[in-house]
Structure formats: C-alpha cells, structure tokens
Amino acid sequence: MTPSAPAAPRPAARLTFALTVILLAAHLLWVLVAWGSEGFRLTVSALIYIPTFLLGGATCILNAPRAPHDASAWRTLGAGLVSFGLGQGIYAYLLLVLKDPPFPSAADALFLLALALYAWGFLRFRRTPGTTLERLRLGVDVAVIIAAVGVFAWKYVLYGVLTGYAGQPLAAIIGLTYPFGDLALLSVLLLVALRGGAPLGARDATLGFGLACLIVADQAFIVLGANGTYQEGSWVDVFWAAGATLFALASFAPTTTQRPSRRPALVQHTAPYLPYLALGAAFALLISGDRSTSAAQRGVLWGTVLVTALVVVRQIIAFTENARLTDALRRLSGELEGRVQERTRELDVANTALRGLTEDLELKVRERTAELEASQARLAHQAQHDVLTGLPNRALFQDRVERGIASAAREGGRLAVMFIDLDGFKAVNDTLGHAAGDELLREVASRLQDNVRRNDTVARLGGDEFTVMLLGVNTAQDAASVAQKILRALREPIHLADGAAHVSGSIGVSLYPQDGADATDLQRHADIAMYRAKQGGKNNITFYAPEMNAVDAARSAVEQHLRGALDRHELTLAYQPLHNAQGLVVGVEALLRWQNAALGxxxxxxxxxxxxxxxxxxxxxxYVLNEACRQLAAWRAHGTAVDRMSVNVSPAQFAREDFVDIVRRALQHHRLDGRDLELELTERLIIRDVPGVSRKMSELRALGVRLSIDDFGAGNSALNYLMTLPVNTLKVDRAFVQALDQTPGAHRIVQAIVALGHALGLDVVAEGVETPAQLLQVRELGCERTQGFLLGQPVPPENIRA
Known part of the structure; x- marks a missing residue:
C-alpha cells in the first residue's frame, strides 16, 4: 500500500492553530518582558496559557477527520488538552480568587484526566497488529523501561517529593502521580513508535517533543512546588504552552495508511536492546550509590530488583517465542520440503510430457516439412505442366526448345518443332460434353507421347493445340515420318465413356536452323505452317516456307482490321436473286461484303x-441475320415483293445454345413469318453433332423457317442424315454446276443429286450458273431454283426488283 493523500485541513483548524501559535509567542514574550503590577502579572501569568490548551485541543479535534483511521486518537488527545486547559482554569480561579490554592484540588483531577487521555490517545493510533506474545513482550518492555526510569526518578525526584509532602499522604500520592504519569506517557509513545511497525515520522516526532515539553513542565512544577520555589509566569509555564502547541502542530502532519516501513538503521538496531540498557542503567545507579540503608537507597535496590525480574520475564517470553518460531520454522521447512518434492514430481511428470510433446512436435515438423516439400514440388510441377494431361506447358516447352537449340548449336545438329491442332475436337466437346472432351485430350496426349522418343518433348499449349520438339533430326523427311505416325495415331477411333470419337490433326513443322534461330521463331513458324495445313484441307502436314510469312502477315492484317469492321460500319450485305424455272425471282440470298479503307x-x-x-x-x-430480316421487311414496306430471304449460318453460330431464340427474336422484331426466312447450313455442320443439330432444326422448322443444305456434294455427304433431319432444300455445289460444260460425268452427278433430293421430297437449287448451257441443263434436270451470275449478280438492296 502507498501513502494516502491526506485531506486538506479545515479552515477552522487553521484558524485555531494560528491563534495557538500567536498565544505561544505572546506567552514567551510575556515571560521575557513582563510588566505591570504584581497582581496584573499574576493574573496574566495564570490565564495566558488556558486558551492555548483549549485552542490546541480544538485544533486536534477539527483535524481528526483528516486521518479516518486515527480520528478517535486525535479526538482523545484534543480532549486531553481541553481537560488540561479547564483544569488550569480552575487552578487560576483558586489562585486569583482564593489567593491560596490548596493541593491537591479539583484542578488536579482534570490534570490527571489529561494524562490518562494522552495515554489513551497514544494507544489508539493505528499500528500493525502483532501476535499475543509480541503484545505481551511489548508490555513487559514498557514495564521494564518505566521501572528503570522510576528508579532514577525515585533517586532524584520522587524521594524528594515524598519527603516534601511528609505528613500529607494525599498530596504525596498526587504529587507522585504526575512524574510517574509523564514517564509512562513517554515510554508508551516511544515504544509504540519504535515497535509498532511504522517509522518515527513527523507526527510521532512532533508528539514526542510536545510530550517532552509537558514532562519538563510537570517535573519542574513538582520539584519547585515541593521546595516552595515555584512562581507563576516563570519559564515552566512556557513549556506547558509549547507542549499544547506541538500537539496541535502534529495533527497537521501527513497521515499514513497502515503499512510496514523501514525505520532508521540506528533506531531499528537499538530498539530491541532498550530493556537491557534500562536494566544496566538501574544496576549502574545501584552500584554507584552509597552503601547506606536509607529509604532512598532501599528504593533504588528494590526498583533494580523489579527491573531485573521484568527482564527475566521478558527473556522467558523471548525463549517461548523463539521456541514457537523454531517449531514454526521446522514445520514450514517440512512443508517446504514436501512442496519441493511434490513440485519436483510435478516437474518430472511435466518434463516427461514435454519430452513426449517435443517428440510429437518433431515428428509433426518432419511430416509438415515433407508435406511442404511435396506441395512445393507439386506447385513447381503445376507451374510447368498442364493440369489436365500432365504434359509440359507453354513455358516449359519454350525452355526445352531453347535448351535443345543450344545443344544443337554446340553439336551442329538439327531439331524440329511441330504445332498440332486437332480437327473435329469442338464437335466432340459440343456433342458429348466437356468431360468427354477432357478424356479425349488425355488420350491424344498419350498417343502423341507413344509416337515420339523419350528425349523428345510433347506439350499442350491449351485447348486442342499441342506442340512437339524432335531432337536429333537429320533431314526434313525424319520429321515428316514422325508427323505421319502422329496423324495415323490420331485418326484411330478414340473410345470414350459415351461412345467412340473421331478426330484428325493439322500439323505445321519448322526446322532448326533454317526456319529460325530461337524458340520463339520456331514456334511461330510452325504455327503459320499449321494454319496453311488447315487451309489445305486439314488432316495434313505442312512444312514452313519463308513465303508463308507474307500469307501470315496478310492474315494478321485481315484479323486486325476485321475486329473493328462492325463498329466502323464496313460490313454490308449484297443480295443475289434466286429464280424459278420460269425465270421469275422467288427469293434472294444475303451475301456478306467487306470494304476496308486499308485493305480495299x-x-x-x-x-x-x-x-x-x-x-x-x-x-x-x-448482324447478317438481323440486317437481312430488316431489309426484307423494308422491301415489302416499299412494295417490292420478295418471297424469301436466304441467310448463310456458320457452324459456330449454329452451335450456340440460344441460336433458335436469336432467330425467333429477329423475326419478331421485324414482323416476319418463319416461312420468309431460309437458313443455309453446310454438310460439315450437320455431321458434327447430329442429335443437337436435329433438335435445333426441328425447333426452327416449328417456327416455319426453311432449312437448306449448302454446297451439297462438296464434302463428306452422309445420305442417312438427309432421311432424319428436317431439311427443305439441297443446293448443288457450284463446282458440279460449272463442270456441266466441261466434264461429261458432271451431268450424271447433278442428275443424281436432283433425283436424290426429289426422292426425299426436297427442293433442289443449282448455284453458280454462269452460262446459258448450264442454265438449260439444270432446268432440264429438274432444279426448282437457280442462282448465278448469268441470272443476276449480288447487288445492293436498292437494285433488287421483283
């Protein structure tokens, strides 16, 4: 605990104390320079310190609330001062009025009450509580010191007082009570201060000085009074006033809470020896006295015997306390040893558990480290490999090509880079789903690895694009042989969970060093060659040639400008009429045109x-679908009678899930019927996903939209599809129509297509008619409609006339 902040003194306490100090100063001045008549001096001397005690007592009582724990002690001390002041008032009355105050008198009762209140007040100051033996020892110590001091008092004061009041037993008793009471008070104050656990602070020191002043005054009054030499207004009275003032001053001292505190070293080491010093002083007085048997010497002897007896009692108490402390120490030592053993066992158990935990932790750390290393290895592998197939990815393939080039450059060797794009993969993905597509890609990856050497590299770039690096290639034929093996492997049916799938590949090949000096160039040139292979009919192998750069550059330019063509309104539609057998226009086909500022x-x-x-x-x-429908509606709004609009549909466009909805919205937006629209589809689109195509065709036919197979006979025609799909029209490929004038067999082919279409209930359209002979033959063969430059070229919408 820390010292508590004392409450501020009350203003009334400050005032009473200030008056007390003023009265003390006036008293001192009066003693030094007393003037006036003898009666005036006697009156002032008898009355001057009465208010000093009353005001000092009031100050202690008013300051009592400042120290809640010691409030009763201060009130008791204040009451003692007031009691002394009242007693002095009675004494002054007896002195001034009766002229000869008796001894003892009523004033002595109040004086003795003041001594008792002082002692009671000192004892009520809060101290650290002790044990029974400690309190008993403290009492014995007080008794020893009182007895020792009493021996000296008997020798030098009390015996004289007793002799002076011979024949007056009550006066002698009262006279002896004052010095014994003063000595007891001083002993109580000192021992409580020194042995109570608190320092000898400002409060105790001030109270000690005040009590010393009172003792000096009392002893001087008793001695001088016994000798008949005491006079009112002498220096003795100043000590009484000073004692009251110091008591009042002590009430202003800072208060402390109950706490142990270190005392000065001298006091701390001296206090336990005070009883023995008192005993030694008593024996010294006894030895130094004469050897007579006078009453004074016998008093010293018996006083010394009493002090000795009390010291013996103190030693017995000390031995008893030491024995108790020794037993307690032994018991505590046993308990401590037991606790140490118990704690040692707990520590052993804890250490055992800790070792187990440490071993578990080490095991877990090793396991976690292994997991992290495996995870890092997986992450490193994933960073350089395709997740689906496990093949190297683009970054790792690039690195291996660079390493292969470096090795070939050192050894003067060659290597080849292949770029492979699967043909038909999108149809499998759209028809059988992405899971089947993923399964197909894994099988393709396996076949590619089976057809190259272990030191070659197969990688997947993404989608259906693969790359292969062949090391140690001596000639282009070596690379071509491997490419042929790959194509044969790809053409083999791939058995999936939902059925067999058929794909092929377009392969572009570049060679180091003639086709590029670094990995980037080799891959780019192989990519260019792959596109040329696709343009050449797919399922093909094409080696890179320098002139392909020009084609690739041109294609790149087309792609670059095409991306903004719609926004720049560069795409337009031209319309080519379709005629019936009588030569009348029965419809038009919308043909896309692109006029670019840079490309023309x-x-x-x-x-x-x-x-x-x-x-x-x-x-x-x-855009083509919406613009064609808009134009048809515009013609009809202006009186141009066009029966039907034909629009070409790409496979990618038709494969969209919302394609039927797009067609429906276009018809509704331009207020057209389904029969006003004919969609032209390629054979390639039809055979890609027959179930899906059939479903969409049925939905379109439900709208009234007519469906036409464009360029029939140019691809891998599957006749069984014609029997199941809801198709309305067959368009004979222009290559057969234009061959009618040149190739005898062409007539029979067209005749067979027309016969097939009619047998299936389909209309037949001959496109690409450019000469009268061609027109005559297709009409003779039974084609319901014709289309070509002979009858009408694609023209802007304003040139269409029904």
Whole structure:
C-alpha cells in the first residue's frame, strides 16, 4: 500500500492553530518582558496559557477527520488538552480568587484526566497488529523501561517529593502521580513508535517533543512546588504552552495508511536492546550509590530488583517465542520440503510430457516439412505442366526448345518443332460434353507421347493445340515420318465413356536452323505452317516456307482490321436473286461484303475463315441475320415483293445454345413469318453433332423457317442424315454446276443429286450458273431454283426488283 493523500485541513483548524501559535509567542514574550503590577502579572501569568490548551485541543479535534483511521486518537488527545486547559482554569480561579490554592484540588483531577487521555490517545493510533506474545513482550518492555526510569526518578525526584509532602499522604500520592504519569506517557509513545511497525515520522516526532515539553513542565512544577520555589509566569509555564502547541502542530502532519516501513538503521538496531540498557542503567545507579540503608537507597535496590525480574520475564517470553518460531520454522521447512518434492514430481511428470510433446512436435515438423516439400514440388510441377494431361506447358516447352537449340548449336545438329491442332475436337466437346472432351485430350496426349522418343518433348499449349520438339533430326523427311505416325495415331477411333470419337490433326513443322534461330521463331513458324495445313484441307502436314510469312502477315492484317469492321460500319450485305424455272425471282440470298479503307474490297473467302478462327463470326453472323430480316421487311414496306430471304449460318453460330431464340427474336422484331426466312447450313455442320443439330432444326422448322443444305456434294455427304433431319432444300455445289460444260460425268452427278433430293421430297437449287448451257441443263434436270451470275449478280438492296 502507498501513502494516502491526506485531506486538506479545515479552515477552522487553521484558524485555531494560528491563534495557538500567536498565544505561544505572546506567552514567551510575556515571560521575557513582563510588566505591570504584581497582581496584573499574576493574573496574566495564570490565564495566558488556558486558551492555548483549549485552542490546541480544538485544533486536534477539527483535524481528526483528516486521518479516518486515527480520528478517535486525535479526538482523545484534543480532549486531553481541553481537560488540561479547564483544569488550569480552575487552578487560576483558586489562585486569583482564593489567593491560596490548596493541593491537591479539583484542578488536579482534570490534570490527571489529561494524562490518562494522552495515554489513551497514544494507544489508539493505528499500528500493525502483532501476535499475543509480541503484545505481551511489548508490555513487559514498557514495564521494564518505566521501572528503570522510576528508579532514577525515585533517586532524584520522587524521594524528594515524598519527603516534601511528609505528613500529607494525599498530596504525596498526587504529587507522585504526575512524574510517574509523564514517564509512562513517554515510554508508551516511544515504544509504540519504535515497535509498532511504522517509522518515527513527523507526527510521532512532533508528539514526542510536545510530550517532552509537558514532562519538563510537570517535573519542574513538582520539584519547585515541593521546595516552595515555584512562581507563576516563570519559564515552566512556557513549556506547558509549547507542549499544547506541538500537539496541535502534529495533527497537521501527513497521515499514513497502515503499512510496514523501514525505520532508521540506528533506531531499528537499538530498539530491541532498550530493556537491557534500562536494566544496566538501574544496576549502574545501584552500584554507584552509597552503601547506606536509607529509604532512598532501599528504593533504588528494590526498583533494580523489579527491573531485573521484568527482564527475566521478558527473556522467558523471548525463549517461548523463539521456541514457537523454531517449531514454526521446522514445520514450514517440512512443508517446504514436501512442496519441493511434490513440485519436483510435478516437474518430472511435466518434463516427461514435454519430452513426449517435443517428440510429437518433431515428428509433426518432419511430416509438415515433407508435406511442404511435396506441395512445393507439386506447385513447381503445376507451374510447368498442364493440369489436365500432365504434359509440359507453354513455358516449359519454350525452355526445352531453347535448351535443345543450344545443344544443337554446340553439336551442329538439327531439331524440329511441330504445332498440332486437332480437327473435329469442338464437335466432340459440343456433342458429348466437356468431360468427354477432357478424356479425349488425355488420350491424344498419350498417343502423341507413344509416337515420339523419350528425349523428345510433347506439350499442350491449351485447348486442342499441342506442340512437339524432335531432337536429333537429320533431314526434313525424319520429321515428316514422325508427323505421319502422329496423324495415323490420331485418326484411330478414340473410345470414350459415351461412345467412340473421331478426330484428325493439322500439323505445321519448322526446322532448326533454317526456319529460325530461337524458340520463339520456331514456334511461330510452325504455327503459320499449321494454319496453311488447315487451309489445305486439314488432316495434313505442312512444312514452313519463308513465303508463308507474307500469307501470315496478310492474315494478321485481315484479323486486325476485321475486329473493328462492325463498329466502323464496313460490313454490308449484297443480295443475289434466286429464280424459278420460269425465270421469275422467288427469293434472294444475303451475301456478306467487306470494304476496308486499308485493305480495299476483301473477298469473303479471305475474311470468313479468319472470322471463324477468331470467333468474330458470332457477332458478324448475328448482324447478317438481323440486317437481312430488316431489309426484307423494308422491301415489302416499299412494295417490292420478295418471297424469301436466304441467310448463310456458320457452324459456330449454329452451335450456340440460344441460336433458335436469336432467330425467333429477329423475326419478331421485324414482323416476319418463319416461312420468309431460309437458313443455309453446310454438310460439315450437320455431321458434327447430329442429335443437337436435329433438335435445333426441328425447333426452327416449328417456327416455319426453311432449312437448306449448302454446297451439297462438296464434302463428306452422309445420305442417312438427309432421311432424319428436317431439311427443305439441297443446293448443288457450284463446282458440279460449272463442270456441266466441261466434264461429261458432271451431268450424271447433278442428275443424281436432283433425283436424290426429289426422292426425299426436297427442293433442289443449282448455284453458280454462269452460262446459258448450264442454265438449260439444270432446268432440264429438274432444279426448282437457280442462282448465278448469268441470272443476276449480288447487288445492293436498292437494285433488287421483283
């Protein structure tokens, strides 16, 4: 605990104390320079310190609330001062009025009450509580010191007082009570201060000085009074006033809470020896006295015997306390040893558990380290490998090609880079789902690895694109042989969970060092060669040639300008009429045209493949559908009677899940019926996903939309599909129509197609008619409609006339 902040003294306490100090100063001045008559001096001397005691007592009582724990002690001390002041008032009355105050008198009762209140007040100051033996020892110590001091008092004061009041037993008793009471008070104050656990602070020191002043005054009064030499207004009275003032001053001292505190070293080491010093002093007085048997010497002897007896009692108490402490220490030592043993056992158990935990922790750390290393290895592998197939990815393939080039450069060797794009993969993905597509890609990866050497590298770049690096290639034929093996492996049916799938591949090949000096160039040139292989009919192998750069640059330019063509309104539609057998216009076909400021008039055969490869065909196809419907509605609104609008649909456009909805919204937006629209589909689109195509065709036919197979006979025609799909029209490929004038067999082919279409209940359209002979033959063969430059070229919408 720390010292508590004392409450501020009350203003009334400050005032009473200030008056007390003023009265003390006036008293001192009066003693030094007393003037006036003898009666005046006697009156002032008898009355001057009465208010000093009353005001000092009031100060102690008013300051009592400042120290809640010691409030009763201060009130008791204040009451003692007031009692002394009242007693002095009675004494002054007896002196001034009766002229000869008796001894003892009523005033002595109040004086003795003041001594008792002082003692009671000192004892009520709060101290650290002790044990019974400690309190008993303290009492014996007080008794020893009182007895020793009493021996000296008997020798030098009390015996004289007793002799002076011979024949007056009550006066002698009262006279002896004052010095004994003063000595007892001083002993109680000192022992409580020194042995109570608190320092000898400002309060105790001030109270000690005040009590010393009172003792000096009392002893001087008794001695002088016994000798008959005491006079009112002498220096003795100043000590009484000073004692009262110091008591009042002590009430202003800072208060302390109950706490142990270190005392001065001298006091701390001296206090336990005070009883023995008192005994030694008593024996010294006894030895130094004469050897007579006078009453004074006998008093010293018996006093010394009493002090000795009390010291013996103190020693017995000390021995008893030491024995108790020894037993307690032995008991505590046993308990401590037991606790140490118990704690040792607990520590052993804890250490055992800790060792177990440490071993578990080490094991877990090793396991976690192994997991982290495995995880890092997996992450490193995933960073350089394709997740689906486990093949190296683009980054790792690039690194291996660079390493292969470095090795070939050192050894003067060659290597080949192949770029492989699967043909038909999208149809499998769209038809059988992505899970089947993933399974197919894993099988393709396995077949590619089975057809190259272990030191060659197969990688997947993404989608259906693979790359292969062949090391140690001596000639282009070596690379071609491996490419042929790969194509044969790819053409083999791939058995999936949902059925067999068929794909092929387009392979582009570049060679080091003639086709590139670094990995980037080799891969780019192999990619260019792969696109040339696709353009050459797919399922093909093409080696890179320098002139392909020009083609690739041109294709890149087409792609770059095509991306903004719609926004720049560069794409337009031209319309080519379709005639019936009588030569009347029965419909038109919408044909896409592109006029670019930088590239000029770009043919559809140039930009349509680019649009399909880049995905731009989706927004372009939607634009064509909406614009064609808008134009048909506009013609009819202006009185131009066009029966039907034919629109070409790309495979990517038709594969969209919402394609039927797109067609429906276009018809509704332009207020057209389904029979006003004919969609032209390629054979390649039909055989890709027969169930899905059939479902969408049925939905379109439900809208009334007519469906036509465009360029029939140019691809791998599957006749069984014609029996199941809801198709309305067959369009004979222009290559057969234009061969009618040149190739005898062409007539029989066209005749067979027309007969097939009619047998299935389909209309037949001959496209690409450019000469009268061709027109005559297709009409004779039974084609319901004809289309070609002979009858009408593609023209702007304003040139269409019904």
């Amino acid at each position: 008039n770009v043919p559809p055969t140039t930009f349509i493949p680019v649009a399909e490869d880049t995905g731009l065909i989706i927004p372009i196809g939607q």
